[in-house]
């Protein structure tokens with residue numbers, strides 16, 4: 001997806017403050033943090049949202065879920081963290097490349 005912001009980050013065309021990277025996954029700091037720690041985890045391969053996942057994505061999604069607590073630990077979030085996935089405009093999604101928000105630490109906003 002040539003016009004996708006997060007794909008451009010994967011390609012190194014747009015700078016990202018990367019905290020973790022492997023063959024399939026990129027994790028970087030959110031540009032407008034809503035809490036002391038606010039990271040975004042994305043699959044490197046473009047898919048729009050949870051709505052566009054297929055069976056072929058099962059492995060990478062499972063891998064992302066399993067990586068989240070490891071990265072949270074590395075960020076010092078021993079007491080826990082919040083994960084948010086916004087799906088579609090009605091779900092508050094603004095960037096249409098699947099991403100998981102990982103939030104924690106001080107200033108974690110209330111939910112609801």
Ligand code: 5GP
Nearest residue numbers: 016028029030031032086092093094095096
């Ligand atoms: P969404 O509302 O789509 O779930 O979340 C998109 C997130 O991407 C927002 O939290 C927003 O702050 C973040 N974001 C938007 N543009 C950029 C950018 O250029 N760099 C980074 N690091 N984060 C961004």
Ligand code: ZN
Nearest residue numbers: 004007046097
């Ligand atoms: Zn993309």
